[in-house]
Amino acid sequence: MRPVAIAPLLLAPLLALASCDTDKGTGYVEIKAIPPSANVSLYLDAVKLEPLRNGNAVLRQKVGMAKLQSDEGGQMALLCNIEVKKNRITSVTVSIMSRQPRCLCGRTNAAEPAASRACIG
Amino acid sequence: MTRPIFAAACARLLLAAALLPLVVASAPAPVLAQSERGSAPELNTADDEFSRQLSELKKSFADLSKKFDESAQSLDRLNSAEAARKEIEELRDHVGKLLAAVADNGTVWGLGNKALSRAEEKLKSLQQETRYRQEDRQFLIDRWRELKAATESAIGELEGARKDFAELLRKLQTSEDFIDELLQIREHQRALEVIHKLTDGIRDASDKLKKLLGTIKTPGA
Numbered sequence: 460m461r462p463v464a465i466a467p468l469l470l471a472p473l474l475a476l477a478s479c480d481t482d483k484g485t486g487y488v489e490i491k492a493i494p495p496s497a498n499v500s501l502y503l504d505a506v507k508l509e510p511l512r513n514g515n516a517v518l519r520q521k522v523g524m525a526k527l528q529s530d531e532g533g534q535m536a537l538l539c540n541i542e543v544k545k546n547r548i549t550s551v552t553v554s555i556m557s558r559q560p561r562c563l564c565g566r567t568n569a570a571e572p573a574a575s576r577a578c579i580g
Numbered sequence: 581m582t583r584p585i586f587a588a589a590c591a592r593l594l595l596a597a598a599l600l601p602l603v604v605a606s607a608p609a610p611v612l613a614q615s616e617r618g619s620a621p622e623l624n625t626a627d628d629e630f631s632r633q634l635s636e637l638k639k640s641f642a643d644l645s646k647k648f649d650e651s652a653q654s655l656d657r658l659n660s661a662e663a664a665r666k667e668i669e670e671l672r673d674h675v676g677k678l679l680a681a682v683a684d685n686g687t688v689w690g691l692g693n694k695a696l697s698r699a700e701e702k703l704k705s706l707q708q709e710t711r712y713r714q715e716d717r718q719f720l721i722d723r724w725r726e727l728k729a730a731t732e733s734a735i736g737e738l739e740g741a742r743k744d745f746a747e748l749l750r751k752l753q754t755s756e757d758f759i760d761e762l763l764q765i766r767e768h769q770r771a772l773e774v775i776h777k778l779t780d781g782i783r784d785a786s787d788k789l790k791k792l793l794g795t796i797k798t799p800g801a
Binding site for chain 2: 485486487489506508509512515516517518519545546547548550580
């Protein structure tokens with residue numbers, strides 16, 4: 460076996476160790492679509508979401524900041540940033556009433572500047 | 581309790597990762613053949629695995645329902661808002677674990693959808709099957725229809741559970757935040773009132789869980 464091929468395999472234990480970071484934990488993101496029948500391709504970070512059943516989804520997400528994006532004809536458009544906290548649920552409504560989907564946060568931190576304001580749980 | 585389990589899983593993962601180069605180096609050829617052979621059994625276990633995970637989940641529902649009852653009792657007795665906050669935080673952890681299983685990207689939910697797809701595929705292929713006698717084919721179709729209906733019903737119940745758990749988690753975190761706010765302005769008495777009011781919500785959640793335990797059926801059981 461060539462050394463180049465072996466290198467990634469030797470790195471595997473280190474990667475496995477990195478994935479064992481248990482300190483941060485997981486939280487939840489609830490996404491509601493208005494109208495519920497709206498058809499929009501959504502991405503939470505890099506993961507494409509399944510079509511929302513009855514316009515609603517609850518997703519398990521690692522703690523930290525997540526990006527909710529929509530696919531606009533092959534171009535990714537950022538709808539909002541979502542702060543995920545351990546064992547808490549952050550609610551977001553995606554309004555698809557106009558041509559451009561919009562993100563409505565259940566709660567935001569008013570102390571932050573409006574441009575970088577994230578949805579919080 | 582999760583940590584030791586997770587630590588053990590991590591240890592196994594590390595061991596597996598460390599042994600991986602040896603395994604790959606010593607037996608590179610059969611990998612493809614194994615994965616080809618492995619595809620059929622993997623399909624076969626999709627509905628079994630769903631039933632197994634669902635049974636496990638039902639056990640967790642029962643445990644959580646008991647925990648809710650105990651928490652409601654202890655919250656009723658508590659005179660310290662700080663201790664109650666700890667109790668609520670612990671409850672959030674329990675609810676979070678169940679929500680993780682029934683979330684749209686959770687284990688049980690994913691297996692349920694896989695099992696449903698398998699039942700649909702089987703029905704489609706059996707309807708085109710010509711090798712078996714009519715009554716034998718019909719027998720298989722009927723059983724798969726039953727399994728599909730039971731899986732759909734279980735998925736529907738899980739959907740309801742997800743909604744209830746999400747609602748409960750939201751209620752717990754909002755109450756916890758409000759208690760925090762009250763403690764910051766030293767309104768201990770008012771905080772205790774909020775806590776005692778919350779116990780009704782927790783008892784209600786416990787009742788819902790007990791009801792769910794009675795209605796949710798394990799497909800194929």
